[in-house]
Amino acid sequence: MITITNLQKKYKDIVVLDVETLEIPKSECFGLVGNNGAGKTTLFRIILDLVRATSGNVIIDGEDVSKSEDWKSKVGAYLDEHMLLSYLTADEYFETLRKIYGLSVEDLALHLAKFDELFNDEIRGKKKYLRDLSKGNFKKVGVAAAMMGNPQVVMLDEPFENLDPSSQNRLKKLILQEKELSQITFLISSHDLNHVTDICERIVLLEKGKVIKDLKDKSLMVGELNEYFGT
Numbered sequence: 001m002i003t004i005t006n007l008q009k010k011y012k013d014i015v016v017l018d019v020e021t022l023e024i025p026k027s028e029c030f031g032l033v034g035n036n037g038a039g040k041t042t043l044f045r046i047i048l049d050l051v052r053a054t055s056g057n058v059i060i061d062g063e064d065v066s067k068s069e070d071w072k073s074k075v076g077a078y079l080d081e082h083m084l085l086s087y088l089t090a091d092e093y094f095e096t097l098r099k100i101y102g103l104s105v106e107d108l109a110l111h112l113a114k115f116d117e118l119f120n121d122e123i124r125g126k127k128k129y130l131r132d133l134s135k136g137n138f139k140k141v142g143v144a145a146a147m148m149g150n151p152q153v154v155m156l157d158e159p160f161e162n163l164d165p166s167s168q169n170r171l172k173k174l175i176l177q178e179k180e181l182s183q184i185t186f187l188i189s190s191h192d193l194n195h196v197t198d199i200c201e202r203i204v205l206l207e208k209g210k211v212i213k214d215l216k217d218k219s220l221m222v223g224e225l226n227e228y229f230g231t
């Protein structure tokens with residue numbers, strides 16, 4: 001689904017990302033971990049063509065993201081608060097996206113119904129602008145938006161951050177359900193080793209921009225990560 005080859009990003013002379021090759025197959029739940037500054041967000045931003053790589057390329061479903069626009073209809077993402085229109089209420093925002101994605105009112109209702117438990121009656125039908133939501137509720141809107149429009153790939157940067165413990169568990173359940181039902185390829189970056197190892201069948205560990213571990217064995221993952229992070 002995603003192929004990354006000889007990807008390098010430099011700021012001035014400093015190499016902040018250097019990934020020789022990375023193949024992410026369809027329907028994989030791919031976890032990305034690493035200490036602050038390891039390059040996780042940079043990698044996600046290059047995959048979404050928000051930042052151009054210094055060299056190398058990212059291919060999504062056969063298309064080079066820096067050379068084509070067609071891959072955009074296959075990918076949903078929530079990286080940070082800048083991705084939302086915070087002067088809208090949640091209902092206005094979802095309605096705007098419904099029109100952009102060409103969904104019917106019923107399709108939108110079906111999509112949002114999946115988030116009822118996660119939203120916990122705090123988000124829909126409120127007169128609050130997104131900018132006035134709590135950080136956790138704001139993030140829930142972003143995650144629901146990222147999964148809208150039947151994407152084949154969903155990228156989430158720190159999806160568990162700022163969520164209360166029940167919401168974290170509800171989100172994990174939702175991601176696993178969606179992966180099962182819709183064969184979505186999830187790319188999830190997180191500092192929460194427990195959550196990411198719970199839901200991802202593969203974890204890549206970045207250090208100073210390089211892949212230093214590519215863990216696919218569930219039984220060894222937790223131990224290897226705990227050893228690396230000293231947790």
Ligand SMILES: Nc1ncnc2c1ncn2[C@@H]1O[C@H](COP(=O)(O)OP(=O)(O)OP(=O)(O)O)[C@@H](O)[C@H]1O
Nearest residue numbers: 011016034035036037038039040041042043191206
């Ligand atoms: N616009 C920029 N100019 C210069 N350096 C940058 C720029 N953007 C990112 N960097 C550098 O690239 C490196 C990787 O940053 P990145 O944000 O990708 O790390 P991260 O793994 O997402 O970190 P965190 O866990 O703290 O979110 C860091 O050293 C950062 O300072």
